Amino acid sequence: MPVKTIKIVIAGPYGAGKTTFVKTLSEVLPIDTEAPITKGLMDNKKSTTVAFDYGRMKVREDLVVHLFGIPGQERFSFMWKIIARGMHGYLFIVDSSSEERVKEALGMYNFFRENFPSTPHIIAANKQDIPTAVDTFTIKNILKAPYEVKVMPLIATNRRSALFVLVTLLEEIKNYLVEMTKYSNEEIQQ
């Protein structure tokens, strides 16, 4: 029996909250994350993801979901494409604590849009617990996200919030697959 793997990528610039998001999810879902091999070096949380975060969730004997958080820093951009290849959908997380931080995400967002133009995705406006947080409408404008792309408020440290965003992304992926199936059926009929 071949095992099906669903690949989901967690993208977003440096410090957006990707690691936090995967960590929060792994507290509520049976996600198997990487055994940390960085013992000692990470005692204060000011660490950055040099390679990537990884989580694996077994849904059925033959169905596994893989979560990949990619490194946000520009100097690791050569890895973005390698890691994202073959993904079914991605979550683009931005630090919404200020407009400046949102603007910093534009380059990476454009990179994803250009390289993966038809891949389903949603945007998460993280750190909504911060009083100065920018609203989702403004974020959509700054990132020039297409009309149909959802921008969801997120507090990555909050379990309910993280789960809600993940489920929303999965629904987007599902809708996309439904559309694709319809399309290919029409093609067959013609």
Added chain:
Amino acid sequence: MRLSCQLRGIVSESPDQIRAVYIMDKDGTVITYVTNTMLINTSSTFLAAPRFISSLKGLVSALPIGGINYVLMQGIEGIIQLMSIKDVGYIMVIINSEASIGLTRIILEKYADKLYGLLRKLLSASEEEIVEVVNVEITPKDIEDVINFIRSKAAI
């Protein structure tokens, strides 16, 4: 042996940055390895931490391409760059600083064919086995199952 000589070549390419090269079979058993301080040719097996190996396997199986590709991981000594050959085994190169990712990549690119051939010989796998791409179609129903699974686990 031949194998060790080739590995030694890789390590000596950049002695201060590449710490070690390991060749493992698909269960994570190290078949042979070389470090920049010593050269060891093992027939005796060295088992890497099972949890580490199982997460490597998870990673590798999620990558959609067959043949050779790159996986990079953070390690005690910086970055561990893993080169995977789907379902057959792994080649792992350990380097000592994150600044040398680019360098390692170049070296791996340069040696890709050699390492690839090496592993194939070791495991007597055919070319087809190595490059086989397993790509099972995901359906809307699968995603539905994931959503329901999440709802049941997290009670939302």
